[in-house]
Each structure stands twice: as C-alpha cells, then as structure tokens.
Amino acid sequence: MTPERVVHDEHIWGTVVTIDIRLFRESASKVDSAVKQVVDWLKSVDRTFSTYRDDSTVSQFRNGEITRSEVGAQVEEVIHLCEQMRDLTGGLFNPWGVTGGFDPSGLVKGWATDRAVEILQESGLNDFMVNSGGDLAVRGLAKTDEPWVIGITHPDRPVQIFDSVEVVDGAVATSGLYERGAHIHVPDGHTMKARSATVVGPDCATADALATALLIAGRQGSEWFHDLPQWSGIVVEGNDTVAWGPAFS
Amino acid sequence: MKRTPIVLLSTIAGVAGVLALNPDGSDLSLGASSGGLGPISQQSPSSSETSRPTDTATGVTTPRPSATHSSTADSTPVPSDVPSGTPSSSQSTARPITSTTSSPNATTAKPTPTQSATHSATPTPSSTPSPSAINGSATGSAYFVRYGYVQVKVTVSNGKITDVQALQLPNQDGRSYQISQTVEPMLRQQVLQAQSGNISGVSGATYTSTGYYESLQSALSQLGFDS
Numbered sequence: 349m350t351p352e353r354v355v356h357d358e359h360i361w362g363t364v365v366t367i368d369i370r371l372f373r374e375s376a377s378k379v380d381s382a383v384k385q386v387v388d389w390l391k392s393v394d395r396t397f398s399t400y401r402d403d404s405t406v407s408q409f410r411n412g413e414i415t416r417s418e419v420g421a422q423v424e425e426v427i428h429l430c431e432q433m434r435d436l437t438g439g440l441f442n443p444w445g446v447t448g449g450f451d452p453s454g455l456v457k458g459w460a461t462d463r464a465v466e467i468l469q470e471s472g473l474n475d476f477m478v479n480s481g482g483d484l485a486v487r488g489l490a491k492t493d494e495p496w497v498i499g500i501t502h503p504d505r506p507v508q509i510f511d512s513v514e515v516v517d518g519a520v521a522t523s524g525l526y527e528r529g530a531h532i533h534v535p536d537g538h539t540m541k542a543r544s545a546t547v548v549g550p551d552c553a554t555a556d557a558l559a560t561a562l563l564i565a566g567r568q569g570s571e572w573f574h575d576l577p578q579w580s581g582i583v584v585e586g587n588d589t590v591a592w593g594p595a596f597s
Numbered sequence: 598m599k600r601t602p603i604v605l606l607s608t609i610a611g612v613a614g615v616l617a618l619n620p621d622g623s624d625l626s627l628g629a630s631s632g633g634l635g636p637i638s639q640q641s642p643s644s645s646e647t648s649r650p651t652d653t654a655t656g657v658t659t660p661r662p663s664a665t666h667s668s669t670a671d672s673t674p675v676p677s678d679v680p681s682g683t684p685s686s687s688q689s690t691a692r693p694i695t696s697t698t699s700s701p702n703a704t705t706a707k708p709t710p711t712q713s714a715t716h717s718a719t720p721t722p723s724s725t726p727s728p729s730a731i732n733g734s735a736t737g738s739a740y741f742v743r744y745g746y747v748q749v750k751v752t753v754s755n756g757k758i759t760d761v762q763a764l765q766l767p768n769q770d771g772r773s774y775q776i777s778q779t780v781e782p783m784l785r786q787q788v789l790q791a792q793s794g795n796i797s798g799v800s801g802a803t804y805t806s807t808g809y810y811e812s813l814q815s816a817l818s819q820l821g822f823d824s
Contacts, residue, residue, distance in 0.1 A: 501801030522801040
C-alpha cells in the first residue's frame with residue numbers, strides 16, 4: 349500500500365527541517381532518493397554557512413581569513429542576496445550589523461529551503477512542504493483539492509496558532525521575539541517594534557529577510573512593504589495585528 | 598524558481614478569536630497566569646466571511662485593521678528599488694492593500710489554475726468518505742521535539758473530534774512548563790474548534806506545535822480519520 353505521506357525530520361542547523369511529501373497523486377518511488385538529496389544539501393549548507401563551525405566558509409569570511417572573491421559561488425550568491433535585501437528593507441535587514449561580523453543566517457535558512465524545494469521538484473515531486481524551523485515553502489497541494497494550511501504561531505506561545513493562511517505554491521516565514529539577539533541586528537535609531545512578523549510570498553529567502561525587517565519596522569513597515577507585489581504580511585505589535593496583502597484579506 | 602504564490606484564503610480562527618467567542622471559558626483566559634500579554638485584539642469584524650466556510654469561530658476572528666500609510670516617524674526607511682531576482686521583479690498581479698472596510702475578494706488578485714479546485718475544497722475531515730461512521734479514541738505516536746516528547750490522545754465521535762488530550766508535553770524548563778500548564782488547554786480548544794485536520798504546517802516557533810500536530814495526525818490516522 350502506498351503511503352499518502354512521507355515525513356522526514358532532519359535535525360540540523362540548530363533546528364528541525366521537516367520534509368513533508370504528499371503522495372495522493374503519485375507513487376512513493378521517487379521519495380527516498382529525493383529526501384536523501386535534500387538531506388545531503390542541508391548538510392552541505394551547514395558545512396558552508398554555519399557560523400558555529402570555525403571551518404565553514406562563512407566563518408572564514410567573517411573572520412577575515414578569506415576575502416569575498418574567495419568564498420565561492422554559493423556564498424557569493426547569498427552575500428549578493430543579503431545586499432539586495434538590505435537595500436530593499438532600507439537597512440532593517442542587515443547581516444553586516446550582527447555582532448561578530450557578517451552573519452547571513454537570517455537569510456540562509458530560507459535560501460537553502462528554496463533550493464531544497466528545487467531538488468524535490470527536480471526529483472519529480474509535486475506536492476510537498478519543506479519547513480525549516482518555522483520558515484517554510486510549499487508546492488502543490490496538501491491533499492486532493494486542498495491547499496496547504498499554514499498556521500502562524502502566537503508570538504508569546506509557540507504552541508498556539510493565532511492565524512493561518514492557505515498556500516499552494518509559496519513560502520511563509522515568521523520572525524519573533526524568540527529570535528531576538530539571534531542573527532538579528534537592530535540598526536541604530538530603531539527599536540524592535542513588533543512582537544512577531546510573518547510574511548507570505550513566492551520564495552523563502554526573501555520571506556526570511558522580509559520577516560526580520562518587518563519585526564523591526566512593525567506597522568510602519570507598510571510604507572515599503574505594501575509596494576512589494578506578491579507579498580503579504582502580518583505583524584503583531586502590542587496586542588494589535590496589522591496585515592497587508594491578499595493572503596490576509 | 599520564483600513561482601507566484603497562490604495564497605487563497607485565510608481560514609482558521611486563532612485561539613484568541615476562539616477565546617473571544619468563549620465567554621464562559623474562563624479557564625482559557627489568556628495571560629492570567631502565564632505572565633504573558635493578553636490576547637491579540639480583534640480590531641475588525643471579518644470582511645471575508647465567505648472565505649471561511651467551515652470554521653464556526655471565524656465570525657470575529659479576522660484581525661485586519663488597515664495599515665495606515667501616514668508617516669508617523671522619520672526613522673522608517675524608504676527602500677530603494679526592488680532588486681532583480683526578488684519576487685517583486687515579476688510583477689504580474691495587483692495586490693490590493695488590505696483594508697478593514699474593503700471588499701473581501703482579495704483572491705481575485707491571484708487567479709490560478711488550481712484556485713477553483715482548492716477554493717471548493719473543504720479543509721476539514723469531512724472530505725473523507727464517511728467520517729460520521731468513525732468513533733473511538735487513539736493515541737498518537739510520541740514525537741520528540743526540542744524540549745521533549747509530545748504525544749496526544751484524540752477522541753472522535755460520529756466523525757467529530759470531541760477531545761484531544763496531551764499525554765506527554767515537554768516540562769523541562771519554564772517555558773515548556775508554561776506550555777504544558779497554560780497553553781495546552783487552549784491549544785486543545787483550538788484544535789477542537791478547527792477540527793485540526795486542516796493545519797498542514799506551522800510557521801513560527803514550531804518545535805512543540807509540530808510535534809503536537811504530528812501526534813494528533815498519527816492518532817487520527819489510526820482511527821482511519823483524516824489520514
């Protein structure tokens with residue numbers, strides 16, 4: 349009997365990456381190989397990008413042991429993305445401001461998730477979720493005729509859902525106060541205004557960075573966030589929520 | 598790689614909303630003993646009732662105040678142009694700004710081939726062949742999450758979840774103690790309200806909640822319910 353769902357939890361990056369593959373309209377024959385490829389990818393990301401490994405490329409870069417021209421294509425791609433997101437958010441997302449030097453962790457998780465999605469697609473799978481510790485991307489459907497329903501955790505109570513959003517192809521990322529101090533640099537002149545920020549859009553790398561920026565910006569993030577086509581966001585500021593975009597209409 | 602998200606509908610009542618509907622649920626009151634803040638306020642009535650066909654609690658659950666665009670602080674940055682490679686470079690849809698008083702049809706901004714199919718879907722276990730025939734209880738698998746094991750027991754009567762009990766929840770530290778003592782009853786209530794089967798992923802701090810839903814899912818599967 350073919351299982352309708354295969355779930356693999358990979359404990360890595362100090363969190364859990366869940367690969368959740370739905371098989372209501374295809375066989376399980378592709379799953380094992382696809383999951384293995386994704387796990388290999390996650391491990392390689394850890395080796396390259398972890399700031400907890402002295403020998404990772406990123407650690408060597410932030411320590412000044414190597415220059416940007418020596419980091420290799422993948423790290424260069426991430427650095428470039430970080431620059432784009434820093435500019436897009438007016439500096440609210442700023443991996444260069446983190447104590448200890450350049451720390452792209454706030455974007456790498458999403459970026460690696462996007463690549464994991466591509467690996468699964470290249471393996472011929474259509475319906476799946478890759479959830480990297482709460483930042484996730486989905487493709488296809490969760491079940492026959494049913495989209496993925498993504499619950500958003502309450503900022504104070506991580507087992508509590510305060511809202512949800514339905515997604516077919518897209519990404520959802522949440523930043524919360526539990527991340528304070530971890531990879532988030534609050535620029536001078538700013539305070540962290542929101543308690544939680546969730547964004548929904550096409551890709552997880554951008555989502556990751558936008559969620560971080562919105563966490564700092566709070567409701568004032570509307571001044572730039574609402575200009576982003578295809579993106580939706582919801583922030584919890586005080587006891588209020590403010591939402592933008594079709595996902596939360 | 599940059600595919601348009603098909604963000605269809607927002608369906609599930611939040612716990613805060615459930616609690617707001619639950620005047621006699623004093624034991625579910627948020628913040629009283631947890632030291633946390635109060636429930637997230639519900640600032641506006643739902644403007645998209647039709648998008649929530651299955652959720653009995655959604656009548657008051659859409660906290661969607663419109664975002665004001667007036668500048669109230671000079672510190673808010675104005676971002677530069679969207680760089681290429683970000684999703685905004687593929688501008689194919691007009692995204693309405695959510696407004697408290699706007700029409701509910703934000704979904705019109707994102708027509709897709711699959712939308713009609715998913716729109717008509719009922720994201721509850723009622724889509725299973727004959728859920729009303731299912732009765733009984735089952736214990737889900739125990740899932741290890743960051744702070745410990747999560748395991749739930751679910752009871753189903755006439756196709757409806759009538760109870761969810763947490764048999765194991767992490768209790769190794771203060772935060773998890775709070776989860777176990779205060780939040781778990783709320784979560785159970787929320788699960789009952791939402792009939793649970795429709796949450797397929799969680800964004801945010803997921804360690805425990807993922808395990809909770811996984812265990813619940815496994816228990817439901819044992820009952821042949823919402824497998």
